[in-house]
Amino acid sequence: MTAVPLTRRWRWKEPSVLPGFGLTFGFTVLYLSLIVLIPLAALIVRPWELGPAGVWEAATSPRALAALRLSFVAGGLAAVINAVMGLLLAWVLVRYDFPGKRIIDALVDLPFALPTAVAGIALTSIYAPNGPVGSVLTDWGVRVAYTPLGVLIALIFVGLPFVVRSVQPVLEDLDHEIEEAAETLGATPFQRARLVVLPAELPALISGAGLAFARAVGEYGSVIFIAGNMPLRSEIAPLLVVIQLEQFNYAGAAAIGLAMLALSFLILLVLNGLQAVIARRGRA
Amino acid sequence: MSAVRRSPVRGQAPVLIGVALLWLALVVLLPLGMVFAEAFRRGLDGFLQAFDEPDAWSAVRLTLLVAAISVPLNAVFGLAAAWCITRYEFRGKALLTTLIDLPFSVSPVISGLVWVLLFGTAGWFAPLLDALGVRVIFTVTGLVLATILVTLPFVARELIPLMQQQGADEELAAVTLGAGPWAIFSRVTLPNVRWALLYGVLLCNARAMGEFGAVSVVSGHIRGLTNTLPLHVEILYNEYDFVGAFATATVLAGLALVTLLIKSLLEWRFADELAATRRH
Numbered sequence: 001m002t003a004v005p006l007t008r009r010w011r012w013k014e015p016s017v018l019p020g021f022g023l024t025f026g027f028t029v030l031y032l033s034l035i036v037l038i039p040l041a042a043l044i045v046r047p048w049e050l051g052p053a054g055v056w057e058a059a060t061s062p063r064a065l066a067a068l069r070l071s072f073v074a075g076g077l078a079a080v081i082n083a084v085m086g087l088l089l090a091w092v093l094v095r096y097d098f099p100g101k102r103i104i105d106a107l108v109d110l111p112f113a114l115p116t117a118v119a120g121i122a123l124t125s126i127y128a129p130n131g132p133v134g135s136v137l138t139d140w141g142v143r144v145a146y147t148p149l150g151v152l153i154a155l156i157f158v159g160l161p162f163v164v165r166s167v168q169p170v171l172e173d174l175d176h177e178i179e180e181a182a183e184t185l186g187a188t189p190f191q192r193a194r195l196v197v198l199p200a201e202l203p204a205l206i207s208g209a210g211l212a213f214a215r216a217v218g219e220y221g222s223v224i225f226i227a228g229n230m231p232l233r234s235e236i237a238p239l240l241v242v243i244q245l246e247q248f249n250y251a252g253a254a255a256i257g258l259a260m261l262a263l264s265f266l267i268l269l270v271l272n273g274l275q276a277v278i279a280r281r282g283r284a
Numbered sequence: 285m286s287a288v289r290r291s292p293v294r295g296q297a298p299v300l301i302g303v304a305l306l307w308l309a310l311v312v313l314l315p316l317g318m319v320f321a322e323a324f325r326r327g328l329d330g331f332l333q334a335f336d337e338p339d340a341w342s343a344v345r346l347t348l349l350v351a352a353i354s355v356p357l358n359a360v361f362g363l364a365a366a367w368c369i370t371r372y373e374f375r376g377k378a379l380l381t382t383l384i385d386l387p388f389s390v391s392p393v394i395s396g397l398v399w400v401l402l403f404g405t406a407g408w409f410a411p412l413l414d415a416l417g418v419r420v421i422f423t424v425t426g427l428v429l430a431t432i433l434v435t436l437p438f439v440a441r442e443l444i445p446l447m448q449q450q451g452a453d454e455e456l457a458a459v460t461l462g463a464g465p466w467a468i469f470s471r472v473t474l475p476n477v478r479w480a481l482l483y484g485v486l487l488c489n490a491r492a493m494g495e496f497g498a499v500s501v502v503s504g505h506i507r508g509l510t511n512t513l514p515l516h517v518e519i520l521y522n523e524y525d526f527v528g529a530f531a532t533a534t535v536l537a538g539l540a541l542v543t544l545l546i547k548s549l550l551e552w553r554f555a556d557e558l559a560a561t562r563r564h
Contacts, residue, residue: 014373019459042408108312218394253400
């Protein structure tokens with residue numbers, strides 16, 4: 001249907017008897033331009049008012065570097081933890097039957113549905129030195145709230161559904177017979193998980209972890225309450241954007257925003273490449 | 285679903301289930317419970333006191349207003365985008381589909397920042413706005429623009445995979461039988477996608493009402509004027525009115541729970557009429 005015979009004249013659009021292409025296409029492109037493209041163009045263009053050296057300076061000042069490092073390292077760690085626990089959660093939800101499973105399954109999406117500010121203040125109360133978990137941890141000498149560890153906790157919360165939801169459908173489609181064949185050939189449960197389930201799951205796992213990571217890097221609401229926001233220590237990149245903006249440093253704010261966007265796209269690009277390589281190897 | 289044969293719970297299974305549920309309880313249930321526990325820390329009276337404030341009610345009204353403008357606009361956009369992407373073959377379709385998903389990979393703070401770059405005091409369009417005497421940043425207009433940007437993909441990404449999967453056969457039949465554009469849309473397409481549309485609107489609305497980062501950047505936190513519910517929660521919390529903050533937060537948590545309930549009901553009841561490739 002999509003293949004275009006070579007002999008035909010080049011056409012931008014295949015003819016169709018269905019009405020409404022001009023209207024819907026025009027509206028879609030106009031709306032997308034006004035809401036997404038022109039605003040994002042401002043983000044890409046405005047930092048350069050500072051000149052290339054100024055952009056570099058704004059994005060690599062010690063404070064900006066520390067904030068970017070925290071957002072990306074904590075986001076990466078949270079994505080890895082969510083990959084492991086998300087795979088386990090998806091496995092349990094797909095493979096076993098237990099009472100209340102539907103409710104548990106629905107609850108996995110709570111971090112999508114709960115406004116981030118609400119999650120932020122709730123997590124802070126839990127992990128503050130006088131909170132239910134925080135007080136126990138303080139006795140052990142671990143401080144969570146107002147440290148980078150608090151940032152990690154918040155990012156684990158917001159990223160939880162991504163891996164579960166991308167792995168779940170693949171697990172559901174995975175053929176039981178291959179696993180049973182492995183079992184009859186004497187594979188231990190661990191070998192079955194490592195040699196049969198994991199390779200099939202890997203592309204979905206990577207894409208889920210990538211989504212969780214992208215979300216974590218830009219996350220703001222759930223983090224700022226628990227982070228304590230100390231410059232150079234527990235200040236995340238999105239917050240630094242807000243601080244620059246409050247000082248009316250538009251170009252500086254845009255420079256950090258642009259750096260965040262560029263780094264995220266770079267990492268997502270690498271993950272996509274990784275996925276493609278794995279998919280190709282799986283087919284070979 | 286039926287293709288999956290489930291193992292009986294045996295061997296290492298109870299351990300795996302236990303660890304998974306414990307993790308979910310720690311990461312997800314505990315924060316949810318904490319919202320309600322803190323809200324009722326000083327009993328029902330303390331809880332109700334939070335709703336005595338006129339600022340709280342103006343925040344509720346503003347949140348409803350912002351959602352009432354942005355959700356229908358994004359629903360119309362979703363329908364238009366899904367129609368032109370799934371019913372025609374044209375070049376650049378993949379690019380268009382990617383661009384629609386773009387707002388999901390942008391930080392909410394950036395989704396607010398871009399509007400300040402355009403319409404703020406030193407923004408590109410500041411001279412024009414000054415000449416017209418219009419303000420966007422620190423007004424409801426800014427809140428609406430930021431919310432529309434953040435929630436733009438929700439409806440489209442539910443409809444596109446579903447309409448792709450359904451194909452255009454029924455619409456083509458309607459054309460052959462002489463149906464006009466409106467008849468095709470209202471009697472063929474809309475009934476076919478109504479549950480997915482509702483599903484997308486539901487998620488879009490939840491995010492529109494709960495959005496914090498983008499809205500926070502453009503709002504200016506003017507009490508009674510540009511404070512949505514999530515921003516009201518933040519202000520109360522930063523003023524150490526914890527009970528008030530959590531009491532207000534229960535409204536948003538309630539909204540999240542209702543959203544999850546309706547979402548689950550739609551998934552169970554109309555599984556076949558929602559796209560198989562749904563991601564969240």
